[in-house]
Amino acid sequence: MMACVVEPPRKKKKGRYGVAELKALGKQLLSSASHINNLPLLLSFVSPSSPPHHVLESLLSLHSFFLPLLPKLPSAAATSSAADDQSEFIYLTWLRSKFDEFLKSLLLVLSSPQTDETLKELVLDTLMEFVKEANAAAFHSSLYHKLLHAIVYSNSPATFLVDLLASKYFKYIDVRYFTFISLKKFASTFEEKDFSDDKIAREDGTGESQLSSNMERVIQNMYFIISQVPPIQDSDNTSDLEMWSSSESNHKQLSGDVGADDKSLKSKKPNKNALSVAKIAKKMKLKFTKAWIAYLGLPLPLDVYKEVLVNLHQEVIPHLSNPIMLCDFLTSSYDVGGVVSVMALSSLFVLMTQYGLEYPNFYEKLYALLVPSIFMAKHRARFFQLLDSCLKSSLLPAYLAASFAKKLSRLLLSVPPSGALVITSLIHNILRRHPSVNCLVHREDGVDEGKGDCRTDEGTAANSDNAKTGAMPCNKSGIDHFNSSETDPKKSGAMRSSLWEIDAILHHYCPPVSRFALSLGNDLTVRAKTTEVNVGDFSAGSYATILGAEMSRRVKQVPLAFYKATPSSLFSETDFGGWTFKCEETLEMINGNTDKSTKDL
Incomplete structure (x- = not known):
């Protein structure tokens, strides 16, 4: 005969129960069905507001009580089929409602910020065991969905x-x-x-x-x-x-x-x-x-957005059923500009090279990313390696290769030494891969574009229309026809310019930069005698890496400066031909002006 289900009288207040008393209530509940009224009382202690040790003791007792009963508990939509089983069905239905209440309380404890981590781990393990056993030994997907929620x-x-x-x-x-x-x-x-x-939103205007x-x-x-x-x-x-x-x-x-x-x-x-x-x-x-x-x-918040873009090409794209589905997300990210575009470049490059994605404005967007701030970005190493890979194709138009080479060489004047090294390596590879733009390395003033070695194409033709572009005639000396502010490589005028910035870094204050720049003076059109530079060796450079390399470098000859006699001046007379320094007269003039000003007072 089933025990009568009656809510227990509250002889004691909830706060008066200790751990020992809760343990005794749990033992009574597990020992006999006559103590079924202890079940609602133990459930009342599974709450975020209860002390952790009270929650723990009640949880252990309730878990041990419900686990063997799970196969017998009816579903929410179950109905009684026989009149003889009516009393048992009511009892099991009541137990089912208490089990659902227990699960709801566990989810509240799990998501509460007041719960400590040890108790959260125990609650999670209990819920996952119910996910395993509470649905007739099948995976309880609805309970797991509530857990994740x-x-x-x-x-x-x-x-x-x-x-x-x-x-x-x-x-x-x-x-x-x-x-x-x-x-x-x-x-x-x-x-x-x-x-x-x-409920967190406030009406004073600060809730947004x-x-x-x-x-x-x-x-x-x-x-x-x-x-x-x-x-x-x-x-x-x-x-x-x-x-x-x-x-x-x-x-x-x-x-x-x-x-x-x-x-x-x-x-x-x-x-x-x-x-x-x-x-x-x-x-x-x-x-x-x-x-x-x-x-x-x-x-997506900006920090999550950036983290997603960084990991997308390695952690997500290889495991998608159809990676092309990401093209809208990546192209819109690539159009944002700045560091977001740099982060989206890796995944977009994977889709273009491995999955056949066509993106007509890819090089225009890539050209626009070449700004001085990119050399201080966190993910610059990956960007420069991808930039080198994107400029590797021999089918790249001459005007496009010239525009990238010229834009990079212009950045030589404003980037730190580590950036100058990576730019030099990129220009080296561009000149070696595309011999048609080698005429940019050395071009005398007054040489017309039609008389030089540079080949003409649609980009050069577009740049030659002086009425539209406002460019100066080629035969006027001292004019650089390259427009660094132009975002379209076709209209940049790079094919009519020269890489005069390379000559400037030959006298760079940083010795590794000036030494590396000498490699651009070689004839890079002879591929058998030259090799491509690994951009990855320079892409992650910084002041620290340059200084460390110079300190570990073995120097055979050290420049010395010494004098046979103690110098009397900072500069000698031979340093400034045609100039004389009369220190005595200068001192007399200073003293005379001082006396005059004193008399005026």
Whole structure:
């Protein structure tokens, strides 16, 4: 006969229960059904406002109580089928409601900023065990979705909980699968208006920044999760696809049919395990792609935006089912300009070279990024290596190669020594790859563009129209026809100019720069006698690297300055031919002016 369910009388106030009394209540609940009234009392202590040791003791007792009963608990939509089982069905339904209340309390404790990390880890492990067992031994996707929702919308930083998930549970293929599904739902249903009714917003006009910070925190938490979920690798085999919930229905859900595209796999009739792995990999790639595409559509904060762009080409693009889907996101990022464009360049370059993306204005945008500030950017090393790769093609028009060479040489006059080294290496490679622009290295004043060695193309023709460009005639000496402020390489006038800036750095105050610049005086058109410079050796340079290299450099001859007699002046008379210095007369004039001014007073 089932015990009668009656809410216990509150003989004691909640604050009067100690750890020993809670432990005794838990033992009574586990020992006999006659103490079922201890269940609501123990549930009342699972709260963010309760002391941690009270929450811990109540959680352990309730976990031990509910775990063996999970297979018997009816679902929310279940109904009684026999009149004889009516009393038992009511009892189990009541237990189901208390279990749901227990789960809700655990989620509140998990997301509360008042909960310490040790208790959060225990709560997370308890919830994940219920995810494994509470749905007839199948993965409880709805409970896991609520768990991720509590982490994403938590008022406390989600880093600790996400790290726990990554270290303990993201190695299971089903956990990763349902994580991508939940993240896609979060991103698809995310709307800024959902934060307009937030209680943190104040009516005094200062609530806007707090609303923005709440929204940014949610997007940041989503990025913590999606960036920590490892995608499935092509080398994964059956032994690597371990599941958290190993039920047959869960395996069928992951390895089920993926659609018409999978018919080719069926026709070949391979090994059953290999087919299952192939299906799981295909479905995982699809969920991975949908989750990332949905997330990139959110209004990302600037710090998250930059971090996404930095990691996209290595961590995301190789694992997408169709990487071309990122073209809109990357092209819009590349059009932003500044450091954002530099960060988007890596992923855009991967799509263009490996996946056939066509971007007509790519070189115009790349040309616009060549500004002095780029040589102080954090990710300049990667940018310069990509710039060198983009200028490697032999099919590059002569006017485009000349524009990049001239723009880089103009930057030689304003960049630090480390920037001058990387520019020199880039110009060296451009001149070696494109012999048609070698005439820019040395061009005398008064040489017309039609009489020189430079070849004409559409860029040169566009630059030759003086009425449109306002350029001066070529035969006028002392005029550089290159327009450094022009953003279009066709209209820059580089083919009518020369790399006179190289001669300036031959006398650079930094010895490594002047020594390296001498290599540009060689005949780089003879490829058999020259080699390309590895830009990566100079792209991450700084004052520290240059100074360290010079200090470790072995010097054979050291310039010395000595005098047989102590000098009486800073400069000798031979230093200034035709000039004489009369120190005595100068002193007399100074003394005379001083006496005169004294008399006037």
